[in-house]
Amino acid sequence: MGRSFENRKHSIAKTAAQKSKLYSKYGKMLYVVAKNGVPEPESNPALKNMIEKAKKEQVPAHVIDKAIEKAKGAGGEDYSESRYEGMGPGGVPVIVDCLTDNANRTITEVRNSFVKGGGKLGNSGSVAHFFDHLAVLSFKGEDEDGVLEALLEADVNVDEVEAEDGQLTAFVPPSDFFKAKSALQEAFPEIEFDVQEIAFVAHANTELTGEDAEAFEKFLELLEDCDDVQNVYHGATLPESE
Structure with a gap:
């Protein structure tokens, strides 16, 4: 049926002020994810995923490291x-x-x-009610059947796999996000995700x-x-x- 998923639009950070705001938002998200779990990426899939997203947005390593170190300390902000x-x-x-x-x-x-x-x-x-709450994994490729097969073999409850203009997008339940991501990385070792998030997708x-x-x-x-x-x-x- 085709959802024609459009990832939310991020303004390109052209000025120092815009970059600072972007870094601040990621710093807050990284802190919360690390604070609510284990502040070690390899032991906290949600934190590892957030770090990957931050790096894709060109958030500097020192911003990422500072947020994680802050989460390791006692006290801190209550978000x-x-x-x-x-x-x-x-x-x-x-x-x-x-x-x-x-x-x-x-x-x-x-x-x-x-x-x-x-x-x-x-x-x-x-x-x-105008949206579905789904995990979204989008990447360049054309093997729609291969993606579906890899997900089903991993026992992922696939909502839909969409192929459009050389881009493949898999929609799965939020609870299957990390299982689906791991299955795709195993099936396609060179995969690079353009979108990897749990989102509200408009009908x-x-x-x-x-x-x-x-x-x-x-x-x-x-x-x-x-x-x-x-x-x-x-x-x-x-x-x-x-």
Whole structure:
């Protein structure tokens, strides 16, 4: 059926301020993953996966190491996860995941982003039914049957394998994420994942153009500027940047 999965759009870090914000967000995520488990990548698959993602985003090694070392110490920040849902410009459903040490600050910033961006913040569960919560593994390749076979042999409950424009994307339950990733790495030793995450995948994408597209881009920028926002999932298809 084809989900036409679009990974959330990250702004390219062109300035020192943008890079600093990106490093800060990864530092926080790495700290939480390490703190909630074992602060050793080889013993903590979630931490190992987060380090791989950080490196792909060109986060410096010293930022990664500092976050892990910080997690090894006593005390430290007390972060909690929070999720917000609503409609963005053009009537597109949006889910915003945050890590925060101040819930009042976070909800205020997210609400302001929706208001200023032309959207409307909803109640918990108001748009979740427009998405599937899935583990997504995407990489270059064309052997769709081989991918499906490798996953099934590893007893992975495959939701779908999509092949499009030389890119293969496997969708599996979140609980099977690491099992699926290991199966693919074993079957295809040279594999390099372009996407490896647990995400909210929209059932359908809404193509935005003109003013709606511009408004949605601005809305995403407002959310990206919120320090506590970690991930933004939506059902919008936006024009390719020139």
